[in-house]
Amino acid sequence: MSKDFQEQALRYHRDPRPGKLEIAPTKPLANQRDLSLAYSPGVGAACQAILADAEEAARLTARANLVAVVTNGTAVLGFGNIGPLASKPVMEGKAVLFKKFANIDVFDLEVEEGDAEAFISTVARLEPTFGGINLEDIKAPECFVIEEALRERMNIPVFHDDQHGTAIIVAAAVTNALRVTGKAIEDVRLVCSGAGAAALACLDLLVKLGLPREHITVTDIDGVVYAGRDKGMDRWKAAYARETDARTLDDVIDGADLFLGLSAPNVLKPDMVRRMADGPVIMALANPTPEILPEVAREVRSDAIIATGRSDYPNQVNNVICFPYIFRGALDVGASDINDAMKLAAVEAIANLAMDEPSELVTKAYGGTESRFGADYLIPSPFDPRLLVRIAPAVARAAMNSGIAARPINDFEAYRQQLIQFVYKSGLLMKPLFERARQSPRRLAFAEGEDRRVLQAAQELVDEGLAMPVLVGRPSVIESRMGELGLRMRSGQDVTIVDVDNDPRFREYHSAYQAIMGRRGVSPDEAKAAVRTNGTVIASLMVRKGDADCMICGSVGKFRRHLQDVNHVIGVAPGVHSLATITALILPAGTFFICDSHASIEPTAEELVEMTTMAADQVAAFGMTPKIALVSRSNFGTMDTEPAQRMREAVKRLHAERPDLEVDGEMHADAALSQEIRDAAYPDSRLQGAANLFIMPSVDAGHIAYSLLKVLGGGVSVGPILIGADKPAHVVTQSITVRGLVNMSALTVAQTAATAEAE
Numbered sequence: 001m002s003k004d005f006q007e008q009a010l011r012y013h014r015d016p017r018p019g020k021l022e023i024a025p026t027k028p029l030a031n032q033r034d035l036s037l038a039y040s041p042g043v044g045a046a047c048q049a050i051l052a053d054a055e056e057a058a059r060l061t062a063r064a065n066l067v068a069v070v071t072n073g074t075a076v077l078g079f080g081n082i083g084p085l086a087s088k089p090v091m092e093g094k095a096v097l098f099k100k101f102a103n104i105d106v107f108d109l110e111v112e113e114g115d116a117e118a119f120i121s122t123v124a125r126l127e128p129t130f131g132g133i134n135l136e137d138i139k140a141p142e143c144f145v146i147e148e149a150l151r152e153r154m155n156i157p158v159f160h161d162d163q164h165g166t167a168i169i170v171a172a173a174v175t176n177a178l179r180v181t182g183k184a185i186e187d188v189r190l191v192c193s194g195a196g197a198a199a200l201a202c203l204d205l206l207v208k209l210g211l212p213r214e215h216i217t218v219t220d221i222d223g224v225v226y227a228g229r230d231k232g233m234d235r236w237k238a239a240y241a242r243e244t245d246a247r248t249l250d251d252v253i254d255g256a257d258l259f260l261g262l263s264a265p266n267v268l269k270p271d272m273v274r275r276m277a278d279g280p281v282i283m284a285l286a287n288p289t290p291e292i293l294p295e296v297a298r299e300v301r302s303d304a305i306i307a308t309g310r311s312d313y314p315n316q317v318n319n320v321i322c323f324p325y326i327f328r329g330a331l332d333v334g335a336s337d338i339n340d341a342m343k344l345a346a347v348e349a350i351a352n353l354a355m356d357e358p359s360e361l362v363t364k365a366y367g368g369t370e371s372r373f374g375a376d377y378l379i380p381s382p383f384d385p386r387l388l389v390r391i392a393p394a395v396a397r398a399a400m401n402s403g404i405a406a407r408p409i410n411d412f413e414a415y416r417q418q419l420i421q422f423v424y425k426s427g428l429l430m431k432p433l434f435e436r437a438r439q440s441p442r443r444l445a446f447a448e449g450e451d452r453r454v455l456q457a458a459q460e461l462v463d464e465g466l467a468m469p470v471l472v473g474r475p476s477v478i479e480s481r482m483g484e485l486g487l488r489m490r491s492g493q494d495v496t497i498v499d500v501d502n503d504p505r506f507r508e509y510h511s512a513y514q515a516i517m518g519r520r521g522v523s524p525d526e527a528k529a530a531v532r533t534n535g536t537v538i539a540s541l542m543v544r545k546g547d548a549d550c551m552i553c554g555s556v557g558k559f560r561r562h563l564q565d566v567n568h569v570i571g572v573a574p575g576v577h578s579l580a581t582i583t584a585l586i587l588p589a590g591t592f593f594i595c596d597s598h599a600s601i602e603p604t605a606e607e608l609v610e611m612t613t614m615a616a617d618q619v620a621a622f623g624m625t626p627k628i629a630l631v632s633r634s635n636f637g638t639m640d641t642e643p644a645q646r647m648r649e650a651v652k653r654l655h656a657e658r659p660d661l662e663v664d665g666e667m668h669a670d671a672a673l674s675q676e677i678r679d680a681a682y683p684d685s686r687l688q689g690a691a692n693l694f695i696m697p698s699v700d701a702g703h704i705a706y707s708l709l710k711v712l713g714g715g716v717s718v719g720p721i722l723i724g725a726d727k728p729a730h731v732v733t734q735s736i737t738v739r740g741l742v743n744m745s746a747l748t749v750a751q752t753a754a755t756a757e758a759e
C-alpha cells in the first residue's frame, strides 16, 4: 500500500464523520402521536404480541433482517491477532457490504474474549437480538469449536465467513477453472498452503464436490502436514495429514494441478510454479499480499490460470461474492441454519452465473466482451448486479427443500422482482458503467479544464483508471490549481493539457469551425476567437477530428449555450432530428429516468417518438428494462389540450412503430407509478407495474419534476445525459459535484467504448 493510498484510506474513514455506518429510523417520529406509537404506550402492544407468538418478532421488529458480525480479533485479514478494537474497521466494512449488496442491517460486535467457551456463551446469549450470526476473523482452530457450538446452541444461522464464505467462492472458482482446463475434479492433485480457518473449510467443501482426500497435501507454517507430526497440529488439520516423507511446500509441489493459498505473502516461488502440472490453477488468496503475484507466476507459466483475493487483478476470489447473498436467502425464509445444501446451492449459482451467456441487457450494461467465461473470468465480478438475484433465491429454495425454513417463499418470481428492485434502488446503477470504463479508458476532453471540480474529478478518474483526461485551459492556471488542491496527476503523463493560448492544431480547428459556422452568421474573425476562447467549441472540435474520443462540458456557463455549441460542431446522429436529454434519479424508492428535463423545449409528436426510443436504449444501457409512460395532465383521453394531443399521437405512433417497447400514455404520473391507480382509469394499458422512464410533454414539466424529486426524494441524479448526438458528448449543469462529474465521465467512456466495439 503506497503512503498516499494509506492517507486516502484514513481520510475516507475519518471524514466527514468517523467510521462507515450509522443507525437510521425506518418509521416517522415527527410528532407526539408517532412517539406514542413508537415508544410508550404503543410499543407495549408489540411486546405483548411477541410474548403471545415469538414468530411475531420477525414482523414487528428489525430482528429478521439483522445480522451480528462478531469477532474477537484473533485472525484479522492477514494481520493475525490484532485484537478486537483494531479489527473494528474490518467489521464495519463487512457491515456496509451486507447493507450495500443485500440490504441486510448489521451490528458489528467486537468482543474482548480470547477464551473459546466464554466467547461461545457471550454470542449464544444474543439470539433474541439477531436473525443471523456472521463470525468473522476468528483464528483456527478455536473458530471450528466456536462455530460448531453456536450452530448447535442457536436456532438462527451461524456462519463463519472466513471458512464458508471463502470455501463457497473457492469451490465456484475451482469448478469453473476445471471447466476451462477440461480436468475432472476426481483427477486433480491439490497442494494447499495454509491449514487455518479458510484453508480447511475450502478443502472440506472441495472434498464434498468430489476431490479425493488422498489427492490433497496441506502445508502450514511448519511445512507439510504429515501423519505423526506433533508440532502445531490439531484434529482439524490431522484430517488432512498424509503418509509422506516430504516436509516442505517445495517438496510437494511437483505435478500439482491446483495450488490453493490461504496463508501468507510470497510463499509460492516461481521455481515451484514451473514444476506444477500442465494448465496449473493458482489460487493465491492471502490478503492483502497473495502467496505469489500474478505477474510473477505468469512469467514462468503462460498456461496458468490465476486468481487472487484482490480487486486489482482478474478473478477476484473473495468472500464478498458470497456472504451478503447467502444471508439474504437464509433470512428471507427464516432459515434456522446455513446448511450444506444451501452452501452447495450458492456454489452452483455463482459458478453458473459466470458461465452464463450474459443477457442482452447485461451485455449492453457491461458493453460487450469482457464478461465472457474463460481463464480470466472464472467468477462474476463483485459488482455484478445479478449476484443477489441468482444466489439468494437458490439459497432460499435449498433451505426450504431441506426443511429448515420457518417462512417459506410462495411466489419465487415476485421474490426475484423484489431483489431486482433493490439492486436498482441501491445506487448499483453506475457499477457496470464503471467496470466498462475501467476496462477501456478513453481520451475524455473536459471543456472547462480549469474548473476545480473538473480537476478533482480528473484525479479520481486517473486514480481509478477510468479515463485519460484531456483538460482544455491555460496550463499555468491548471498547474497552480492542481498544486492548491494537492492533486498528484502529472501533466503529459496522467492527463493532457490543451493550451487554449497556444495549440498547433488550432489553425486547422479554426478552418473546420469556420466551415461549419460560415453560413450561421459567424465571421472568420469570430470563428478564430471562438477557437481560442470557447472550451466547448475546442473540445467538440477535438472529438469531431478524432483528437479526443469523447467530451464533457457545461460545469461553467449556461447549459443552452454549451448545448448549442455541441449541436453545431458535433451535431445529431444520422436519422435523428434533435438532441434531447435523459436524467437518472436514484431515489430510496428506486431508480427513475426523466426525459427531457433540459433540452427539448416543446417536442413535437415525432420528436417525442424519437426521444422515447433513444431514452429506452439509454435505460437498457444501465442494464434495466425500460417501462415507459408518456405523462400528462390528461389521463387516457380525459383532456384535449394541445400537449395531451401531442402525447396521445406519440403513443399511437410508438405502438405502431415499436411494438416491442412497453410504453403507454398519455397518463397521470401517479397512474404511471401505480398499477392500481392506472387500472381504475384504464385497465388495458400496455404498461405493467410501475414505470421507470417518464417522457415529459415539455422541458418545463421535465425540469420541475426532476428538481422536485431530487430535493424531496432525497436522491442523487446522474445526468443530464445527452441523447441523439453524433459522437459521445455530454453537457452537465453548473451545479454538478465532483462525484457527479466522475459518474458522467464513467458513463461517457463506457458509452464510447461500447460504440467503438459495435462499429
Ligand SMILES: NC(=O)C1=CN([C@@H]2O[C@H](COP(=O)(O)OP(=O)(O)OC[C@H]3O[C@@H](n4cnc5c(N)ncnc54)[C@H](OP(=O)(O)O)[C@@H]3O)[C@@H](O)[C@H]2O)C=CC1
Pocket: 075, 076, 077, 078, 079, 137, 138, 139, 140, 162, 166, 193, 194, 195, 196, 197, 198, 199, 219, 220, 221, 222, 232, 261, 262, 263, 264, 267, 285, 286, 287, 288, 308, 309, 317, 318, 319, 320
Ligand atoms: N480471499 C478471501 O476471500 C479470503 C482470504 N483469506 C486470507 O487467508 C489467510 C488466512 O486466513 P485465515 O484462514 O482466516 O487465518 P488462520 O489464522 O486461521 O490461518 C492461517 C494459516 O496460514 C498458515 N500460515 C501462516 N504463515 C504461513 C507461512 N509463512 N507459510 C505457510 N503457512 C502459513 C498458518 O499456519 P499455522 O497453522 O501453522 O499457524 C495457518 O494455517 C489470510 O491472509 C486471509 O486474509 C481469508 C479468508 C477469505
Ligand SMILES: CC(=O)C(=O)O
Pocket: 076, 077, 078, 137, 161, 162, 287, 318, 319, 320
Ligand atoms: C476477505 C476476508 O474475510 C479476509 O481476508 O479475512
Ligand SMILES: [Mg+2]
Pocket: 077, 136, 137, 161, 162
Ligand atoms: Mg475475514
